Amino acid sequence: MSRTPLVAAALVSMAALLVTSQPSSAAPDPAPVSGAIFTSDSSGEPVNLNHYASKEDVYLNGGPGINAPDDAAGLPDGTYYFQVTDPSGRTLLSTDPIECRQFTVVGGVIQDATGTCPHVTGEDGEDGGATVQLFPYNNTPNNGGVYKVWVTPIGSYDCDTAGNKHCFVPRQSKTDNFKVLEDATVEIDARFWKNGVAQLGMAAYWTDTNGASNVKYSEYAPELLAFREAHIEAVEPGTHVVTVGDQDGCTISKVRGARGENVRAGKDGLYRVAVDVAVWRAGADVTYRVEVTCR
Numbered sequence: 001m002s003r004t005p006l007v008a009a010a011l012v013s014m015a016a017l018l019v020t021s022q023p024s025s026a027a028p029d030p031a032p033v034s035g036a037i038f039t040s041d042s043s044g045e046p047v048n049l050n051h052y053a054s055k056e057d058v059y060l061n062g063g064p065g066i067n068a069p070d071d072a073a074g075l076p077d078g079t080y081y082f083q084v085t086d087p088s089g090r091t092l093l094s095t096d097p098i099e100c101r102q103f104t105v106v107g108g109v110i111q112d113a114t115g116t117c118p119h120v121t122g123e124d125g126e127d128g129g130a131t132v133q134l135f136p137y138n139n140t141p142n143n144g145g146v147y148k149v150w151v152t153p154i155g156s157y158d159c160d161t162a163g164n165k166h167c168f169v170p171r172q173s174k175t176d177n178f179k180v181l182e183d184a185t186v187e188i189d190a191r192f193w194k195n196g197v198a199q200l201g202m203a204a205y206w207t208d209t210n211g212a213s214n215v216k217y218s219e220y221a222p223e224l225l226a227f228r229e230a231h232i233e234a235v236e237p238g239t240h241v242v243t244v245g246d247q248d249g250c251t252i253s254k255v256r257g258a259r260g261e262n263v264r265a266g267k268d269g270l271y272r273v274a275v276d277v278a279v280w281r282a283g284a285d286v287t288y289r290v291e292v293t294c295r
Contacts, residue, residue, distance in 0.1 A: 027203040027247035030270060031213040035075035035108065037062050037151050037174045042122030044131050048224050049185055050178040050233040058178055059122055059131035060103070060149060062110045067200040067219040069248070074108020079154050081168070084137040087146045087177060087236030089165035089210045093137040098167070102154070103132050144280040145182025146234050150175050150212065163211075170211035177234035185285045188232040188258070188275050190242055192218055192250050194294040198228035202250055204290070209238035237279045242290050245270045250294035258288040
């Protein structure tokens with residue numbers, strides 16, 4: 001598989017950051033910034049397939065997700081910037097200054113929007129933390145109605161590093177995709193099978209086409225059309241990488257990629273599955289599946 005220098009560098013960094021800083025029950029987190037982000041409504045409720053009725057409805061949330069292990073890592077404590085772009089990261093859609101797009105994390109939970117002109121917040125009914133409204137931002141130029149939210153520690157905000165996306169360095173950033181007023185589903189689903197049963201709470205690490213990352217956990221939430229898989233929603237065209245590794249409840253014996261290919265572990269014991277997402281076609285629903293067999 002060919003990779004850009006940025007993606008290759010990100011994977012080298014991933015390999016160097018294994019289990020030492022992670023809870024024992026989780027899979028090794030290969031990303032330089034641990035934890036996860038996702039989008040939700042203002043009350044912290046995830047929205048079906050990350051599809052929203054309006055731009056104002058989309059809020060930033062942080063945390064491991066519905067069926068994640070109890071000790072799965074949240075975002076590290078600190079202060080972060082966020083931005084909204086098109087899926088490629090080339091077009092900045094956020095319209096207010098970066099000093100307005102700031103929030104703090106304490107105890108793995110978003111505490112508040114901060115900065116000189118903070119965004120509107122809601123309250124997460126699950127963990128008592130805050131949700132942060134992403135609006136204001138412009139309409140995406142993407143034909144599939146896809147937006148990408150980025151989060152980076154303020155200490156990693158760097159306008160000089162090559163390959164940065166409006167000063168967000170992909171390998172030091174978390175991303176998640178969402179859609180507004182567009183129903184077609186394009187997703188990557190990772191399922192973890194043990195004795196013929198799909199397992200819950202298994203971590204799948206996603207590296208997007210820019211080299212930024214996030215983590216998803218296999219979950220059972222029928223109202224979100226999640227049936228024991230780790231959902232990576234609204235993915236953009238290009239090559240994504242799904243990384244999986246041994247974790248409590250799953251010692252991997254086989255990994256099959258989206259084309260049906262068998263994937264071997266790297267020297268670090270992690271399986272990196274390249275998933276080539278085709279250019280979106282109007283009205284098309286597409287799911288790319290990564291199947292993991294556990295023993």
